Amino acid sequence: MADGNTPNTGVAHDQLRSIVERIERLEEEKAALANDIKEVYAEAKGNGFDTKxxxxxxxxxxxxxAERQEQEAILELYLSALGMA
Structure with missing residues (x-):
């Protein structure tokens, strides 16, 4: 961050503007992708698949x-302990 004695340079201003604009573009792309994913899930639901x-x-x-197997083993253990397996 600039202190009170540092003059505001055009380079820093331009760089900041560029960064903000890039973030904004990426946020727009992210929103578009999220919408595309939502549409695919809607299509799947329309074809009879359970989206959950x-x-x-x-x-x-x-x-x-390995991570998946560990989680499955823990789940099985918990279900067994509750008499659900």
Whole structure:
């Protein structure tokens, strides 16, 4: 951050404007992608797929195999402890 004695330079101003504009463009792209994803889920729902389960599948596919297996084992343990398995 600039202190009170540092003059405002055009370079810093231009750089800041450029950064802000890039962030704004990326936010617009992110919103467009979120809308595209929403439309795909709506299409899936229209074709009879359960979107809640699809979201879970997508989340699981992001995990590595060891992490997924560990979570499944813990879930099975908890369900068993509650008499649900």
């Amino acid at each position: 389960t699809l979201r879970q599948v997508v989340r699981i596919r992001k995990q590595d195999k």
